[in-house]
Amino acid sequence: MEMIQHIDRLMEQRPASREILSAYRDLLVAMGEARPRTTPVCIDEDMRERKTREGLPLFSKKDMPLDFREAARLLERMLEHSKGRDRPDHKGMERASTEIRRDLQWARCLFTSLLSERHEDLSVMALGVGLAPETLRFLGMTALKPCLAAVRKAHSEKLHPEDWEYGYCPCCGSGPDMASFDKAGKRHLFCGTCGEEWPYPRLACPFCGNTDQATLGYFHSEEEEGFRVDFCRACSKYIKTVDRRVFERIVPMELEFLATVHLDLLAAQHGFQ
Numbered sequence: 001m002e003m004i005q006h007i008d009r010l011m012e013q014r015p016a017s018r019e020i021l022s023a024y025r026d027l028l029v030a031m032g033e034a035r036p037r038t039t040p041v042c043i044d045e046d047m048r049e050r051k052t053r054e055g056l057p058l059f060s061k062k063d064m065p066l067d068f069r070e071a072a073r074l075l076e077r078m079l080e081h082s083k084g085r086d087r088p089d090h091k092g093m094e095r096a097s098t099e100i101r102r103d104l105q106w107a108r109c110l111f112t113s114l115l116s117e118r119h120e121d122l123s124v125m126a127l128g129v130g131l132a133p134e135t136l137r138f139l140g141m142t143a144l145k146p147c148l149a150a151v152r153k154a155h156s157e158k159l160h161p162e163d164w165e166y167g168y169c170p171c172c173g174s175g176p177d178m179a180s181f182d183k184a185g186k187r188h189l190f191c192g193t194c195g196e197e198w199p200y201p202r203l204a205c206p207f208c209g210n211t212d213q214a215t216l217g218y219f220h221s222e223e224e225e226g227f228r229v230d231f232c233r234a235c236s237k238y239i240k241t242v243d244r245r246v247f248e249r250i251v252p253m254e255l256e257f258l259a260t261v262h263l264d265l266l267a268a269q270h271g272f273q
Helices: 002-013 015-032 045-053 068-083 090-102 104-115 119-129 133-154 253-259 261-269
Strands: 178-181 187-190 197-199 216-220 227-232 237-243
Touching: 002 015, 002 253, 015 068, 015 133, 015 253, 015 261, 068 090, 068 104, 068 133, 090 104, 090 119, 104 119, 104 133, 119 133, 178 253, 187 253, 227 261, 237 253, 237 261
Parallel strands: 178 237
Antiparallel strands: 178 187, 187 197, 216 227, 227 237
């Protein structure tokens, strides 16, 4: 599996990210076994063009035709695997796994809360099984990834990222997780929710649209060439950026996101969110 090979190479190159990459590597095996069903949605060209003009993504996350049953099966497998690792929250993993086996509706409620960004509901569910909200969120969103990717691929002919001018995903409307510069120096944003990438101006904040150069800036990673953090003082947000011109081999952006946790810590130290 190509993703596994990428992770193994990254763990050798970036020892500081070994723990998180190793944990994700184990989850990828289960993700590769997922076979989500997709339900085609009729979106004619007139509707697609109207959505693009009005800045509306092809789908709203909460309305995407996702295979929740397959996502729940995947989540249960991930929980069963994770609870077997030497983790202090293994009992919470076991309780969450039991909830899914007892009632599939529990997993559906979790996925709906995540996609609708109902943070309070997520916190209540996490408390109910004894897990940290960020842990349950990570596992839940990871379990949804194959389903989200399947919907994006099934409707790829309706996605025209080159026509998209906004800082949120043209497919699902999520904010970007990372940015990159391609070999020509053009900037692209990456959606960690569904995996879509789209071009975006280099000198603009994807979160608030700010173009005032006096309040935009970046700082480089001192640990490795080819990475930087772009920030906006107008909204106090940042985005991690990888310069693909520096690397001979392209690493999937979802792995770059995990392997650059040190940049998140650095951004937080500078007061960015």
